[in-house]
Amino acid sequence: MQIYLPIAEMPVNVLVIFGMGMTVGFLSGMFGVGGGFLMTPLLIFLGIPPAVAVGTQSTQVVASSVTGAIAHSKRGSIDFKMGGITLAGGIAGSVSGIFIFRLLVKIGQIDLAISVIYVVFLTIIGALMMAESVRAMLAARAGQSVAIGKTAHHSWIHGLPLRMRFHRSRLYISVIPPIAIGFFVGMLSAIMGVGGGFIMIPGMIYLLRMPTSVVIGTSLFQIVFVTALTGVMHSVENQTVDAVLGFILVVGGVIGAQYGVRAASRLRGEHLRALLAALVLLMGLRLGWALITPPADLYSIVDVAPHS
Amino acid sequence: MTKRALIAVLLTLAGLAFGGPARADQLVTDLSEHKIAIKSNFTGTQILLFGAIEANGPDERALNRDIVVVISGPARAVTVRRKARVGGIWINHDSVTFPKVPGYYAVASTRPLEVTAGIDVLQREQIGIDNVNLGVPVAQGMDGSEEILSPDDEKDFLKALIRNKRRDKLFINDPGGVVFLGQTLFRVTVDIPANVPVGLYTATVFLLRDGQVVDAIASPLYIDKSGLERFLYRFAHGDALLYGLLAVLGSAAAGWLASAVLRER
Numbered sequence: 001m002q003i004y005l006p007i008a009e010m011p012v013n014v015l016v017i018f019g020m021g022m023t024v025g026f027l028s029g030m031f032g033v034g035g036g037f038l039m040t041p042l043l044i045f046l047g048i049p050p051a052v053a054v055g056t057q058s059t060q061v062v063a064s065s066v067t068g069a070i071a072h073s074k075r076g077s078i079d080f081k082m083g084g085i086t087l088a089g090g091i092a093g094s095v096s097g098i099f100i101f102r103l104l105v106k107i108g109q110i111d112l113a114i115s116v117i118y119v120v121f122l123t124i125i126g127a128l129m130m131a132e133s134v135r136a137m138l139a140a141r142a143g144q145s146v147a148i149g150k151t152a153h154h155s156w157i158h159g160l161p162l163r164m165r166f167h168r169s170r171l172y173i174s175v176i177p178p179i180a181i182g183f184f185v186g187m188l189s190a191i192m193g194v195g196g197g198f199i200m201i202p203g204m205i206y207l208l209r210m211p212t213s214v215v216i217g218t219s220l221f222q223i224v225f226v227t228a229l230t231g232v233m234h235s236v237e238n239q240t241v242d243a244v245l246g247f248i249l250v251v252g253g254v255i256g257a258q259y260g261v262r263a264a265s266r267l268r269g270e271h272l273r274a275l276l277a278a279l280v281l282l283m284g285l286r287l288g289w290a291l292i293t294p295p296a297d298l299y300s301i302v303d304v305a306p307h308s
Numbered sequence: 309m310t311k312r313a314l315i316a317v318l319l320t321l322a323g324l325a326f327g328g329p330a331r332a333d334q335l336v337t338d339l340s341e342h343k344i345a346i347k348s349n350f351t352g353t354q355i356l357l358f359g360a361i362e363a364n365g366p367d368e369r370a371l372n373r374d375i376v377v378v379i380s381g382p383a384r385a386v387t388v389r390r391k392a393r394v395g396g397i398w399i400n401h402d403s404v405t406f407p408k409v410p411g412y413y414a415v416a417s418t419r420p421l422e423v424t425a426g427i428d429v430l431q432r433e434q435i436g437i438d439n440v441n442l443g444v445p446v447a448q449g450m451d452g453s454e455e456i457l458s459p460d461d462e463k464d465f466l467k468a469l470i471r472n473k474r475r476d477k478l479f480i481n482d483p484g485g486v487v488f489l490g491q492t493l494f495r496v497t498v499d500i501p502a503n504v505p506v507g508l509y510t511a512t513v514f515l516l517r518d519g520q521v522v523d524a525i526a527s528p529l530y531i532d533k534s535g536l537e538r539f540l541y542r543f544a545h546g547d548a549l550l551y552g553l554l555a556v557l558g559s560a561a562a563g564w565l566a567s568a569v570l571r572e573r
Contacts, residue, residue, distance in 0.1 A: 002349065002351045003348050003349070004346060004347070004348050004349065004350045004351070004502065004537055006533060006536070006537040006538075006540040006541045006544070007540070007541065007544055009503060010502060010503055011350065011351045011352075011502045059555050059556055059558075059559040060559065062556055062559040062560050062563065063559040063560065063562045063563035063566070064563060065563070066559075066560045066562075066563025066564055066567070067563040067564070067566045067567045070563075070564065070567040071567060107450075107452060108387070108389050108400045108403060109399065109400060111400075112397075112399050112400065116397075224560070228556045228560065231552060231555060231556040231559070232549070232552035232553055232555075232556055233552070234552070235544065235548050235549070235551050235552025235555060236548045236549050236552055239544050239545050239548055241544065241551070241552060241555050243540050243544070243551075243555055243558075244348070244536075244540065246555060246559065247558075250558075250559055250562045251562070254562055254563070254565075254566040257566065258566070258569070291397040291398060292396055292397055292398070293398075294393075294398065295391055295398055297468070297471070297472065297475075298390055298391045298392075298468075299388055299389065299390050299391075299464075299465065299468030299469075299471070299472060300388070300389050300391070300400070300472065301386055301387065301388050301389075301468070301469055301472040301473065302386070302387050302389070303384060303385070303386055303387075303411075303505075304384065304385035304386060304387050304405060
């Protein structure tokens with residue numbers, strides 16, 4: 001069943017897109033990840049122009065992060081003050097990310113930039129996840145549980161000025177690191193079409209030393225607003241948000257996430273995490289391979305002015 | 309149409325066909341459609357062009373007569389980029405921009421173009437993609453500064469442009485695609501792919517005799533998105549801010565709905 005996408009200007013198979021939305025939704029429900037870092041490369045493999053994939057993907061991340069953020073706000077596991085501070089950085093990052101995106105489109109390097117950034121992040125994250133899940137599997141076999149250690153010593157982070165008290169996180173730290181993390185994640189969000197939880201969560205745990213109980217909720221809270229802004233800006237600046245594509249992805253994602261959440265409570269986490277890690281690594285390698293092998297045609301064409 | 313008007317039209321047509329004493333052969337052509345609508349189920353289409361040659365005088369023979377059909381889409385600037393290996397990875401390097409490239413260009417003929425007419429005629433009438441004036445190309449280096457390329461290099465870019473457009477099925481060459489049904493009637497079907505750009509197209513039919521253009525008829529063909537596709541495209545480009553806000557709010561609503569459903573379980 002083919003459907004013509006009005007912005008991407010190409011026909012796609014509805015069932016394939018829907019299936020992808022469901023699969024990524026399932027994984028995001030199971031692991032609590034946004035899934036943007038999986039969906040954008042998948043869309044590009046399918047032949048969707050990278051700019052449209054990134055722009056549209058940001059709307060899908062809005063949907064999945066709203067669901068997650070509501071659940072966490074009910075549990076009271078959001079540090080709104082910290083979320084607000086990182087959001088301030090995120091807004092600035094997203095605006096500059098859109099600017100960089102535009103510049104890359106203009107000089108014809110956007111496809112390369114998206115590929116390179118994905119290769120770097122997918123391989124690093126895939127490798128880290130793989131190591132972590134293997135460690136967890138080994139620990140489970142040995143009959144112990146691993147916890148993320150919260151080291152007592154103070155890092156240089158705590159020596160910075162402009163300190164502020166965050167009651168919910170039980171922290172008294174400078175606002176500079178949260179703003180910087182928010183900025184970086186906002187920029188990635190605009191260029192990669194992701195929420196950026198995979199950067200935000202380790203950043204909050206290891207750099208800011210926030211309690212793990214509030215990290216996911218706070219990160220989701222920030223992602224909702226940053227990706228919403230990113231989606232609007234991609235619409236305004238690049239006209240690359242395809243509503244039809246986004247709709248199919250969101251519907252598939254929402255349904256998939258329901259099953260993912262339920263499956264997560266039944267299945268062994270470490271094994272599935274290892275599987276996800278393998279998938280992420282594979283995609284990183286696939287994208288990287290395309291960068292280093294000689295292309296079939298050295299030349300490519302692009303319309304200068306978008307059609308009116 | 310009233311009967312009287314119909315008779316008037318028929319008389320005029322008859323006059324055109326048989327009136328002038330020493331007039332050469334004339335074309336009568338039409339397209340199966342003058343408007344192609346791109347709807348949500350659009351996966352490409354075919355267009356049928358048919359026509360007849362109205363011969364004047366009994367001594368006019370069908371020998372050495374050729375029909376060439378050219379369908380050309382709206383022209384716009386196209387940049388051709390060449391990749392080069394930098395630090396182990398392949399990146400876009402030099403580029404050449406051609407200012408006036410038809411978004412779609414199909415040529416079909418009764419015989420291959422080379423044997424149909426001389427290069428001077430083909431160039432004058434811009435028949436065949438090699439003979440279309442694409443404007444003065446501008447070459448740029450990777451840093452965006454203007455470059456001067458050797459003619460050989462420039463030719464490589466031009467060849468790459470045509471090759472890429474052919475691969476996308478947007479440049480079509482169909483020698484032998486025009487089929488005669490008997491002495492005077494002819495027809496040709498031309499593929500319109502799914503990725504076709506929207507806009508005003510021109511379908512031109514040339515009648516050649518002994519390598520010279522005897523008659524030509526151009527008719528318009530309009531390709532546009534329609535229905536929801538058209539609405540969304542117009543909305544996204546015309547009122548981008550509202551479109552973006554609605555897209556994001558719609559997604560947020562879907563996320564909220566999902567959490568409401570989740571809670572009921």
